[in-house]
Amino acid sequence: MREKNRQDPEDPVLPAVEEARALTCGVPEAGLGETFAIPIGPIHPALKEPIRFTFRVRGERIVGVEVRTGFAHRGIEFMGMRQGRNLIQILYLSERICGICSVSHPIAFTQAVERAAGIEVPPRAQYIRVIISELERIHSHLLWAGVAAHELGFDTLLHLTWRVREKVLDILEELTGNRIDYAIPIFGGVRRDITPEQYPKIWEALRYYRGLLEELLDAFLRDPTVEARTRGVGVLEPREAEELCAVGPTARASGLRKDVRQDRPYLAYPDFEVKALTPEDFGLTPLGDVYDKMVVRLLEVRQSLDIIERALEAMPDGPITSLPKIPALLAHLKRAEGEGLGWHEAPRGEVIHYVRLVSGDESPLVWKVKAPTYSNLMSWYPMFEDQEIADIPIIAASIDPCICCMDRVHLVRSGKEETWTKAELLRLSWEKTRRMRR
């Protein structure tokens, strides 16, 4: 446990943020012995994201860190604003900002455009957007739990978690046609309805996860090895989380009840009375360590199951889009003038899109995207402070940073290496969808 955690909260200590800034702006060398710099990333076996950390260490202890991002900066906002794309083309682009939370960005983007252009979303479409985004939360949190287990060196748990994650991906494929990049939100509604035949399949998946939940909580939260590796590691204190504007489970694990679905609800979310979950809801005092981040994410899987159940029970009838004809939609968007802000609580936290439309122009004048990791970037500084080198992977993974996807894989079967191209993987995916439909 860090030294400052043991101090009296009333004690006037140095402001935490000042400390964090001092850490990253240069480490005082005098009287502290020799320090070494260890660069990790952008390509490193312990870290699967294109990001570079430069750790300053004294012995096994981290005394400073510098974070450098941008190795996979694709200029997506520039492509949207300046290369003559229309808003529907940009919608597809927004979906490709993140492969894991691939419905979160379109949900925020469509809301921003709908607010700017004055487009209404029918109630049924709002419910479908909620259902898909909560299914996405389940798959994303289970994906994270598996990654966390892997970073702890507990690969059995990784395989167990990712095996059970398949079910939610199958349901997403059933509902949308794709495991990721669902292309569900469109301006004024959604692209696909949920048909009566699909309801039993969703209910079955919900029952499957309900049955598994206790087992998952046991495997992650009541395991002494996992607890020993994560308790008191990568602590983010509530004041630090607030000052550094942390979002999502990263902030909630520190005890801050912040959730965009609760604080400034959107779509149909007021119907579900979402409550931001913290470790207190598991009977624990929030410490803001990696263990607490695990607690919050696993509890949110249960919360998402509740929301989907309520949404299925109360699903309103009616149209799924207010502007079904694409040429009419494009004409409406071209005439529109105004600006709008759209937000969504993605699995990792708050996503915000700002859009400014100018009448007569198909492209937006301004498009600004904020992904959750952008807000949580600064949280790493206090979290790494005075930690051990061996804990770097799990602390880095604890904010659930987004990971780039691959487009082909290598398989080794009976000693013979095979390369699978994107087209072959796509064929496999189609075959699986056909099997599921039978």
Next chain:
Amino acid sequence: MRASQVLSALSGTLGKDLKSYELRPREVGVYRKHTVEEIWAEVAREAIPQAVAVLKSLGPLHISIISGHDAGEEIELLYHLAVGYGTAGGEVMVTLRTRLPKSDPTVPSITGILPGAETTEREKIEFLGLDFPGIPRRDHVFLPDDLSIHPWRRDEPELEKHLHRMVEWEEGREGKEPAGS
């Protein structure tokens, strides 16, 4: 937190530095209705730190992002802030708009009041060529260190040439790796 409280605090402190404002309430929810309030205000650039400090005095303050774009003669910045962050159903989204002349594209940093704004201010420095006096670090976050062009400026003369050089290098027509590749 109500938007009217936020507005009266802003206008009381800023006076004529609050150039204009607009309240945009919106009803959400299908069966249970809830009103979400947004404030869009235009503020003089010198008054930005003061405005942020006033908002912080009202409750926990969160900065989502600073949006910015090149509006021809000037640069427009929009600070998207959530006032009363973490209040169930009571958050007010405040957007502070300010304009900077291109001859002097500076605006005081708000990192002293809200340290979480550092990443987004640094992003504006590299993409729009602005300066935020008072920011603790101003090195690049996203763009390569050796790239000195500001891609979101519409008057950036080097951008097209740079993109051409990148394509030529990637296709193997130009031997030397351009800066920032």
